[in-house]
Amino acid sequence: MKTIEELAAIRDKMKSSIDLRSGSDEGKRVVVGMATCGIAAGARPVLNAIVEEIAKRGLKDVTVTQTGCIGVCRLEPIVEVYEHGKEKVTYVKVDAQKAVRIVNDHLVNNNVVTEYTIGNAK
Ligand code: FES
Numbered sequence: 001m002k003t004i005e006e007l008a009a010i011r012d013k014m015k016s017s018i019d020l021r022s023g024s025d026e027g028k029r030v031v032v033g034m035a036t037c038g039i040a041a042g043a044r045p046v047l048n049a050i051v052e053e054i055a056k057r058g059l060k061d062v063t064v065t066q067t068g069c070i071g072v073c074r075l076e077p078i079v080e081v082y083e084h085g086k087e088k089v090t091y092v093k094v095d096a097q098k099a100v101r102i103v104n105d106h107l108v109n110n111n112v113v114t115e116y117t118i119g120n121a122k
Pocket of ligand 1: 035036037038068069070071072073074
């Protein structure tokens with residue numbers, strides 16, 4: 001059992017990280033499709049690669065979440081990037097290498113990796 005002081009310290013620490021995330025509309029949200037089809041196609045290493053690259057780069061304004069069925073099994077793994085005031089970008093047939101590039105080009109440098117988007121899918 002933790003002491004009241006320890007619990008208060010944890011609360012304060014968590015509160016500051018929550019404030020960081022909810023404090024702006026400028027943040028980006030990355031959603032990885034983790035339905036069975038996505039997992040079978042390799043979504044787990046993609047999710048790991050995204051989370052690791054974001055941590056490595058120390059990005060604070062990005063949240064990563066998982067979702068279920070996105071509706072296009074044949075294009076999994078699918079990664080969506082949401083940004084306030086911009087159109088959603090859907091990346092398809094993502095692998096761990098592409099995921100790292102999406103983090104670096106799109107999330108860090110604001111350049112959509114057009115060649116990986118759904119518009120270019122075959
Ligand atoms: S089950 Fe594959 S996208 Fe819905």
